Amino acid sequence: MKKIEVCLSPELIHLYDSRGKIVIIVDIFRASSTIVAALANGVSSITPFKDLNACKAMQEKGFIIAGERDGKQAKGFDLGNSPLAYLKGIYKGKELAITTTNGTNAIDTIGEEASQVLIGAFINLNATVSYLKNTKEDLLIYCAGWKGKFNLEDSLYAGALADSLDSYYVTECDSTLAFRTLYQTQRKNLKDFISNASHTKRLQNQDIEKDIDFCLSLDLYNAVALVEKGKIIALRNA
Numbered sequence: 262m263k264k265i266e267v268c269l270s271p272e273l274i275h276l277y278d279s280r281g282k283i284v285i286i287v288d289i290f291r292a293s294s295t296i297v298a299a300l301a302n303g304v305s306s307i308t309p310f311k312d313l314n315a316c317k318a319m320q321e322k323g324f325i326i327a328g329e330r331d332g333k334q335a336k337g338f339d340l341g342n343s344p345l346a347y348l349k350g351i352y353k354g355k356e357l358a359i360t361t362t363n364g365t366n367a368i369d370t371i372g373e374e375a376s377q378v379l380i381g382a383f384i385n386l387n388a389t390v391s392y393l394k395n396t397k398e399d400l401l402i403y404c405a406g407w408k409g410k411f412n413l414e415d416s417l418y419a420g421a422l423a424d425s426l427d428s429y430y431v432t433e434c435d436s437t438l439a440f441r442t443l444y445q446t447q448r449k450n451l452k453d454f455i456s457n458a459s460h461t462k463r464l465q466n467q468d469i470e471k472d473i474d475f476c477l478s479l480d481l482y483n484a485v486a487l488v489e490k491g492k493i494i495a496l497r498n499a
């Protein structure tokens with residue numbers, strides 16, 4: 262049977278072997294939610310960058326550029342890191358380049374040894390669950406955390422995904438067991454529970470409560486986000 266594991270922070274990723282596995286990267290506040298929202302609202306592809314200047318240079322190539330550092334829109338960029346910026350198909354058909362504090366950094370650390378790399382968010386949880394049910398490989402859920410530290414919202418997403426896939430995978434991984442159980446106890450109270458998280462408080466100070474609320478909404482979209490040859494694209498479930 263397939264196996265599932267959860268890596269709670271980029272500082273721990275060297276302890277995991279991603280060879281031949283599906284790796285799903287999660288950064289609920291806000292990069293992975295923003296990536297899924299952008300693709301579901303018609304952005305044709307998203308190229309993630311670790312480096313701010315490399316991302317900015319993509320503007321000359323006709324890309325829309327989104328840049329965020331410490332929760333704020335980076336200087337000279339078209340957009341910051343808000344998923345709400347992509348609603349109503351404003352950027353439909355456009356190519357996007359994006360760099361964020363934690364999320365695109367985590368994407369950068371996963372090499373080509375993984376069999377597939379997905380990007381996960383609560384807003385497409387069920388779509389990702391349906392997709393993964395039909396795959397053969399083991400699964401590694403990789404939480405982007407905050408500046409190397411563990412965070413609650415990414416870990417609870419990992420618990421939600423593990424819980425939804427319970428009959429499809431086995432696990433000997435303690436972080437999977439811990440967060441599946443925490444999700445089961447908090448699932449009816451998820452928004453309130455995560456509102457205590459450090460990252461929620463940090464972003465609330467930046468007046469982006471609407472983003473937080475959006476990122477914690479379940480199953481708004483049926484698109485699955487897949488990294489392919491350095492770009493993130495949408496797969497739509499049948």
Ligand SMILES: O=C(O)[C@H](CS(=O)(=O)O)OP(=O)(O)O
Binds near residue numbers: 333363463
């Ligand atoms: O803008 C965000 O949501 C965060 C910024 S911060 O590090 O939490 O201040 O970036 P992300 O890469 O999406 O975690």
